[in-house]
Amino acid sequence: MIKAIHKLVQYGLDKDLIDPLDIDYVVNRLSEMLAVEPSIFQTPEHPAKDVVACLEPILEHAASQGMIENIIEERDNFESKVMDLFTPKPSQLQKTFDSLSPKASTAFFYQLSRDNHYIKTERIKKNKHFNYDSDYGQINITINLSKPEKDPKTIAKLKKQKSMTYPACLLCKENVGFYGHLSHPGRSNHRIIKLALNNEPFYFQYSPYVYYNEHAIVLHEAHIPMDISIKTFIRLFDFIDRFPHYFLGSNAGLPIVGGSILNHEHYQGGSAKFPIEDAKSFKSYQRNQVRYELLHWPLSVVRLSSKNRSALIKEAESLRRFYEKYSDETVNLINKTDTMHNAITPIARFKNNTYILDVALRNNRTDEKYPDGIFHPHQDVHAIKKENIGLIEVMGLAILPGRLNKDLDRIEEALTNDQPIDASLSTYQRWIESIELSDHESVRESINKAVGKTFVKGLEDCGIFKPTLEGQKSFTVFMEHYFNE
Numbered sequence: 001m002i003k004a005i006h007k008l009v010q011y012g013l014d015k016d017l018i019d020p021l022d023i024d025y026v027v028n029r030l031s032e033m034l035a036v037e038p039s040i041f042q043t044p045e046h047p048a049k050d051v052v053a054c055l056e057p058i059l060e061h062a063a064s065q066g067m068i069e070n071i072i073e074e075r076d077n078f079e080s081k082v083m084d085l086f087t088p089k090p091s092q093l094q095k096t097f098d099s100l101s102p103k104a105s106t107a108f109f110y111q112l113s114r115d116n117h118y119i120k121t122e123r124i125k126k127n128k129h130f131n132y133d134s135d136y137g138q139i140n141i142t143i144n145l146s147k148p149e150k151d152p153k154t155i156a157k158l159k160k161q162k163s164m165t166y167p168a169c170l171l172c173k174e175n176v177g178f179y180g181h182l183s184h185p186g187r188s189n190h191r192i193i194k195l196a197l198n199n200e201p202f203y204f205q206y207s208p209y210v211y212y213n214e215h216a217i218v219l220h221e222a223h224i225p226m227d228i229s230i231k232t233f234i235r236l237f238d239f240i241d242r243f244p245h246y247f248l249g250s251n252a253g254l255p256i257v258g259g260s261i262l263n264h265e266h267y268q269g270g271s272a273k274f275p276i277e278d279a280k281s282f283k284s285y286q287r288n289q290v291r292y293e294l295l296h297w298p299l300s301v302v303r304l305s306s307k308n309r310s311a312l313i314k315e316a317e318s319l320r321r322f323y324e325k326y327s328d329e330t331v332n333l334i335n336k337t338d339t340m341h342n343a344i345t346p347i348a349r350f351k352n353n354t355y356i357l358d359v360a361l362r363n364n365r366t367d368e369k370y371p372d373g374i375f376h377p378h379q380d381v382h383a384i385k386k387e388n389i390g391l392i393e394v395m396g397l398a399i400l401p402g403r404l405n406k407d408l409d410r411i412e413e414a415l416t417n418d419q420p421i422d423a424s425l426s427t428y429q430r431w432i433e434s435i436e437l438s439d440h441e442s443v444r445e446s447i448n449k450a451v452g453k454t455f456v457k458g459l460e461d462c463g464i465f466k467p468t469l470e471g472q473k474s475f476t477v478f479m480e481h482y483f484n485e
């Protein structure tokens with residue numbers, strides 16, 4: 001076991017996670033943690049190639065000695081505690097981060113988050129990716145396989161666990177260094193960086209699930225609900241001013257059209273390029289140094305751009321306020337019943353010395369015909385996608401549920417061999433009928449095309465003004481009302 005400890009220490013040295021001065025300290029701390037006899041550090045003859053190979057024998061040891069149960073949650077929590085020894089303390093990390101240039105600071109922090117295995121790259125690599133050429137340009141599809149499925153043993157244990165209220169949610173700053181338990185992932189090696197946005201306290205971190213390059217999360221210091229106002233625009237552009245190589249966007253603050261966490265104010269960003277950036281516009285306007293473009297996109301998106309940041313924020317706020325009150329019964333848009341229904345998904349970027357804000361118009365009303373949401377993926381796409389459409393998907397990157405992986409394989413097999421569809425796949429029955437097989441492509445290519453097409457249909461369901469001539473006309477009527485207000 002001591003050899004495994006030395007190997008991990010060598011990994012830490014190779015990745016600059018620890019300094020040679022730390023060697024004896026880390027060897028002793030790890031030995032105590034694993035209840036083994038320490039010995040003088042010796043450079044391993046065969047250093048491990050990656051962190052997973054280093055950690056495997058250590059986790060096996062912990063499980064065999066009864067320190068943890070051999071289930072993924074307990075292994076992950078223990079591993080996080082081990083890797084905390086290879087991670088700077090929050091204050092020390094903050095100093096390093098703040099001493100670097102914007103690009104170097106994010107690159108450094110992202111590398112650290114992978115090297116200390118807070119981001120589990122090998123699990124993310126399991127995700128399946130393909131592209132779909134739509135009428136709107138190329139759409140990116142990801143089938144999310146990085147979150148391991150729960151073991152029945154875990155489910156049984158969870159039933160016995162008393163409910164816990166600390167930290168209040170997965171985003172709260174109190175997650176830093178938190179050991180975790182069965183229903184809360186281990187965050188011993190998790191770090192966040194303090195930032196001021198709109199002179200308010202925020203923190204910056206990476207998502208452990210990285211759906212795209214440098215997938216970052218920016219969270220408020222307090223556990224307060226999502227709320228979009230002029231403050232949101234100021235915060236987004238304060239962030240963009242400091243990190244112009246990143247985008248930052250916010251989910252809408254209402255259920256159905258918002259993200260999965262509504263009770264903690266947070267944003268998502270990163271350095272990836274998304275399909276929406278190449279969207280064409282079908283109409284544009286100019287007002288107060290701000291250019292407005294209506295995008296040819298499945299959702300209804302107004303793109304505002306300007307070299308003048310404060311002019312852009314002012315116009316964005318006017319648009320937000322106007323839309324909040326806007327109804328157009330010809331497109332079934334009603335802003336208010338017993339509650340407010342209109343909301344926006346704003347996404348900020350800086351490109352060619354220009355501030356850009358994409359504003360997706362959203363509405364979360366339901367009715368008898370569409371109990372899940374009038375502007376939400378409709379029943380006919382639920383086989384592929386029924387979850388909320390958040391900002392990442394608004395931008396044209398689909399994050400589809402892991403169940404699809406096996407199910408699509410089985411559908412492919414059945415279609416290839418001309419077999420009947422198994423009863424367990426009955427929820428896909430109508431969707432399978434929509435797959436257009438062709439002699440010019442493989443069955444899998446046809447299936448992937450159908451997945452892409454269905455996802456785009458789900459996005460179109462979320463569009464307030466449909467991408468038809470009629471819908472575009474209603475969209476321009478909305479803009480004209482806005483300008484004439």
Ligand SMILES: [Zn+2]
Nearest residue numbers: 169172223264
């Ligand atoms: Zn929280």
